[in-house]
Amino acid sequence: MKTRVTWSLLLGVWLGVAAFAAEDGTVKAPENPPIEGTWAPTFEDNFDGEGLDATKWKVGQHWAGINGGAQPHAANMAVEKGMLVFTWDKKKEPFTFGDKTTSYGTGEVTTYKRFHQAFGYIETRMKYDVQRGLWPAVWTMPVLRATDKPNDMKWAYLKFDLAKAEKPAAKALLKLKVKAAPASFWFDVHRCFDDAWTQAAITWKTKPNFDAIYLAQVKTKAAPGSWVEADVTSFVNTQIAGDKKASFMVADMLQSCKAVSFFSSEADEADRPRLVLDGAEVLASEDAVVSGAKPDENFGAEKELPIFDSYGYIVSTFEKGMEIDILEVLGIWGPAKVSHALHWNGYEKQHKSTGQQVTVEGADLNKWTTVSLYWEEGKVEFYINGKMTWSYANERVCSAPSYLLLSGQTGGWDKNGDNFAANLDPNLPKKMYFDYVKMWSGKKKESAPLPEKEK
Ligand SMILES: [Ca+2]
Ligand SMILES: [Ca+2]
Known part of the structure; x- marks a missing residue:
């Protein structure tokens, strides 16, 4: 017995070099964001439970369905090996989620009616298969106010x-x-x-x-x-x-x-x-x-x-509300190009938006990637692997508590969804993984004020 333990330990040390450096290793969410500030943790899920914690998450958002050609399906979401895993696949038979019927299954979980926050720092560690037709996204939607009986x-x-x-x-x-x-x-x-x-x-x-x-x-x-x-x-x-x-x-x-x-x-x-x-x-x-x-x-x-x-709450991008797309990726862009975007004043004639497509040097989103939003009154900053990739400062920046969405959509823009079945069907199933989600309240440390002559 002793010999076997010794040998397996030695084997473990030898294999460990490769095993622990493997790209699929999970980690625990960090104590604090990588930028200095007055942080207090408000939400954390390392996905190491036996299922998806219903005190933190629900399937689906504030309306029954998601954009694009796929819909959430229970068989396409799982918590396993310390990760939340979404699978995109095509079913033999169409199924209905909410009011939408499709043959394409996917995952979408949100904190709607479970956890809402304005400002602070939001971070997830994620990766996904890069494939034309797929549209992974991490985003927030604003909760303006309660309806009559939000706890009913x-x-x-x-x-x-x-x-x-x-x-x-x-x-x-x-x-x-x-x-x-x-x-x-x-x-x-x-x-x-x-x-x-x-x-x-x-x-x-x-x-x-x-x-x-x-x-x-x-x-x-x-x-x-x-x-x-x-x-x-x-x-x-x-x-x-x-x-x-x-x-x-x-x-x-x-x-x-x-x-x-x-x-x-x-x-x-x-x-x-x-x-x-x-x-x-x-x-x-x-x-x-x-x-x-x-x-x-x-x-x-x-x-x-x-x-x-x-229904619970009024979700609207009017007034103080704004959709914050922390990360959106279209498969057609490849593994290192991402988009950060803001949408406000609804989605019809009054719709306004701004955003930035970014090529992230060294980032390869089919490997573990840390994706974060820093958010304060009048300003948002977007980070990939701890490096700021875009920021936007304006008094119109969302100040409403918001809920977080993790979604494996399909389609989108930039011809990503064109020839949908022909591009996607032969390549399914595909996967999207989340290692952790953590949020903090607080504000980053003020940078030192500029000397008078440089103002
Ligand atoms: Ca009873
Ligand atoms: Ca984890």
């Missing part, structure tokens, strides 16, 4: 005891009976990271965290009295092989503002939520809705599970 969110939690399930299910379906609903609606089913909650105690404040990358997203016209179902086979099988308990979170993550209600475990047995494992029914052992508007209240004994997600 109702999320349903359900727990199932799988002690009697002895083998993996060929098909596991979560089935919910609709109590009340508009003509059409959608809902997401997520996996909870733990089962240590009870329906007698759970509240908005104590709810378990869940994977923001949903297990299923269902769009339906199910009428009251009928059943809806979601395929949750792979997660249920990991739990059958594991602790024999499975917890789900069910909500409307696309902020459609539709009041939907399902029967709960306190309803008549014929109406209760259930898991169907290859035809065998397991009734939910516990369920409860939590309410953002009533964060300390418990609703575990209610006979229904109402879900709701308000």
Whole structure:
């Protein structure tokens, strides 16, 4: 044994030279930005959890969809090996995200309704496959003010005891009976990271965290009295092989503002939520809705599970708002050309923009690259690998709290999206990686004032 350890250590040292210098190595986000200032960390994700942390992220933005030819798909986003990974691919069958149907899957995650910040420093370490047709982007959108009820969110939690399930299910379906609903609606089913909650105690404040990358997203016209179902086979099988308990979170993550209600475990047995494992029914052992508007209240004994997600905030580039494109890259430009841009006053006739396309010396964005924004009142500065690549100073610079978007779009401008299928299809799948995202509040140290004669 001892000899083997010694040999493997020696082997490790020998291989380590190459392994630790490898381009795909991840790092922890730095303590501070590379420029001197009064920094205080406000947000950090190193993507080293078992899924995408739903206290920080959600799939999709303030409207249901993204620009370009692809749409987010749960199978195209993953947190693995310390990274958030997006995959661009073409599905055999078209799918719908929000209101858009396409065959091209991609990733898009944002901090909308999870974290908003004005000013400070925002940094991500990223890389991606360079391919004509792809349009990776890191950007922010402004949140001007709350709508009437920004906290009017109702999320349903359900727990199932799988002690009697002895083998993996060929098909596991979560089935919910609709109590009340508009003509059409959608809902997401997520996996909870733990089962240590009870329906007698759970509240908005104590709810378990869940994977923001949903297990299923269902769009339906199910009428009251009928059943809806979601395929949750792979997660249920990991739990059958594991602790024999499975917890789900069910909500409307696309902020459609539709009041939907399902029967709960306190309803008549014929109406209760259930898991169907290859035809065998397991009734939910516990369920409860939590309410953002009533964060300390418990609703575990209610006979229904109402879900709701308000629109929340007015997102607009008018007034103090501005879209800040920290980084946009079109595959047609190759690995070292990037664009920084600002857009304001909407996207119609009054639209205004400025920006800069930059060739970054030494940068190769298919290798790990640090991309950052420094933002203060009246000024933004853009950095690639710690070097400033563009800055813009104007009193119109965004002063509204904003949310961050990481997106793997397709298309764009500069003929990047021309002959889309012919350029892209033979080259898919392609990948985009994020090692960390970190944000700080604060301001960089003032440069010394110029001597009088040089003013
Ligand atoms: Ca209950
Ligand atoms: Ca990482």
